[in-house]
Amino acid sequence: MSRRSVLRGMLVGSAAISGSGVLAACGKREESGTTASTVADAAIQRGGTITWGKPAEATLLDPTTGGVGSSMELFQIVYDPLIAVDGELELIPGLAQRWESTSETEFLFTLRDGVRFSNGRPLTADDVVATFERYLDPRMASALASFISTETRVAKVDARTIRFTLPSPSSTFLSAMASAYAVILPMSEVAAGRIDLSKQLLGTGPFMVKSHKSGSGWVLVRNPHAWQEPIADELVIRIMPDDNARIAALRDGSIDLTYFDVPDAERLLADVPDTEVKVQDRTDFYALVLNATGRSSPFTDQRVRQAISYAIDREQIREIALAGTGLPTGAVSAAFGDVAPAPTLAHDPEKARALLAEAGESDLSFEIVYPGEAFGRIAQVLQQNLSAIGVKVELGSLEEGVWVDRVYTQRPPKFDATVSWYAAYVGPAQALNLWNVDISPFAFQVRDARTQSLIERAQQAPEGEAEEALRAASEAIDVQASTIPLVTKNATIAWRTDLIKVAVDDRDGNIHPLRHSPEYALLKAA
CATH class of the missing domain: 3.10.105.10 (Dipeptide-binding Protein; Domain 3)
Structure with missing residues (x-):
């Protein structure tokens, strides 16, 4: 696969969706720019299954070359990047609890302590170094390499610290590190041949894959080792390309939430009972x-x-x-x-x-x-x-x-x-x-x-x-x-207020409608 063919998928939005002194990352953990369901904690049910009507299948499963929207949505539930983004597009800690720039071209990242992959193995600085060596290898034609020079050097400083040395100053480096195509991969398993990233997903995110039927759906279950522990036990993803089918599924309660690209979705959803609709600003x-x-x-x-x-x-x-x-x-x-x-x-x-x-x-x-x-x-x-x-x-x-x-x-x-x-x-x-x-x-x-x-x-x-x-x-x-x-280009996100508690960001730059999925919770029956 050529670098240009990968970038075509990464940059062409419509093709992607069918079928964005010392810099410290102690960052704010409170969520700004977010709309949350106004539900009392007493009404929340721990465990259970959340059902998402996803408009398109994730067709490229390797984050190295899968920088397209339909896949990015899934990556960000199973994997984590070093840096995350809040509802105001501000950078906040992800797998890195902090970072700093020691010069215009050098950045140090300190890993969060105690993070494990969903198979139980601890995340290491070696995983991070090997992940970026993979991403920045010109032969891999990765989506990330268009924003971070392949001449960037990545080195382990100690068990929890990684140094990135850029060939020249870059105003896109940190924002690119917060992207879905910069997630950290289980490189020990990849090197040992125990996982094929084009077919399997193994990450540090809140959920892990239990099963997948191509073109039909996914079943994701709680990652027992997640550092962001989800409230729900299971996330079922139904692949539903047709807007009317998703509206009908919201109406009958067979899905809990979904989103739409059509601009008049808010009007189309107006008569669906117990449904909240949020038009989310996107950088697209x-x-x-x-x-x-x-x-x-x-x-x-x-x-x-x-x-x-x-x-x-x-x-x-x-x-x-x-x-x-x-x-x-x-x-x-x-x-x-x-x-x-x-x-x-x-x-x-x-x-x-x-x-x-x-x-x-x-x-x-x-x-x-x-x-x-x-x-x-x-x-x-x-x-x-x-x-x-x-x-x-x-x-x-x-x-x-x-x-x-x-x-x-x-x-x-x-x-x-x-x-x-x-x-x-x-x-x-x-x-x-x-x-x-x-x-x-x-x-x-x-x-x-x-x-x-x-x-x-x-x-x-x-x-x-x-x-x-x-x-x-x-x-x-x-x-x-x-x-x-x-x-x-905005997105319209809709959910059943009588079935589920959710939080939705006001703005998004990563094609990540379920950024708050660890917080999603079913509501107790009345």
Whole structure:
């Protein structure tokens, strides 16, 4: 498997989901930015089975190369990373109880004492070192290696301390360490050939795998050695791709919780009794991708690409296509708050018309292809926006496998434009890799030396310079206008308040709807 093929799965959100001085980690343990069921402890039942309606199967089981959303959801229940993330996207202790930077390129991590894998074996510093040696081996083509240089050195200092030495400063290192593709693996068992990571999962997380029927579901049971002991005994995962089937299962109580990507899920769930619905902000975002490298493509001309960008009304997309959810965004996801610059090429139809005239495009027409309902709604708004500046757009709905092949697999790509979505992860600079042509696997992406340089600067900037570096890189990406960020992509999480107590974060950057699964509890019968 090539590095680029792995990154394609990691970066392409829709493909991933179907089918983001001394730095100390003593961190806050209290959960901020979280909505919890208001249930008295006396009503909680210890033990029992929680049932999750999961929209998609986990198809890649090795965290080394499985950096796709449907798999990341499962990894983060069975495994743990060194660093965790709270509901405000702040870094907090995970398997590492603390960390510190001794210089701009050196980090020390101290392991939590007494952690064991679900087979009872103690977690060691050797497991951590061997895990990252695996992740950073260029031959493994790991998802993590796009954010942490393969030249990074990892060494054991003592039984509980690990040193990471980076080849250069990195503003993405710590946030990448908090990702689902940076979980710690049972490397003694792997080295001895007692476990095949592509088929088996063995971690330190709250639950461990009891059984799996591909395409149907999973049964996870309490990890008896978990350092985060779950309240429930069992977590049953039912694979349920159909939204209506999950709504029906919530209604009849055959599942306790689920989530939806369709933007009007909150409305669809309004009449389901005893159900609480939370629209969760995510760092992920929708984007309009223009094929700027095709020989006959009108988008080889930057003026045309910029005209398309100026024509887009992001607020209209949010209101009409996404039922008022999400935030208009640039290349740094708006979910990161104040550090995220607003899009540089804001809605301006007059500028769009002037650029088309300058480029000699008086009768521009092209097709926008898309793979599903939410994408189609966005495409319809884009069609209206572009019609207002005299551009004719045809819309083409594609089966997802065909869409992935035409947009992300074929060389050269076989499309004019498409609506897609991308994971932005935990750190503001991480999604910039989408526009880094030395890393991005996308054949439709424009190579621009200045943009490339600004992205690299943003991913290496020290804390005091980070915000300005992010702004400069984001503006350069906007001006390049080949992959145009639109609106952040939220998720709607729903659960039966008469059956289960849950906690759900306000924001998420790891595609981790069940981050609080150890706290989930069934309610006692009335």
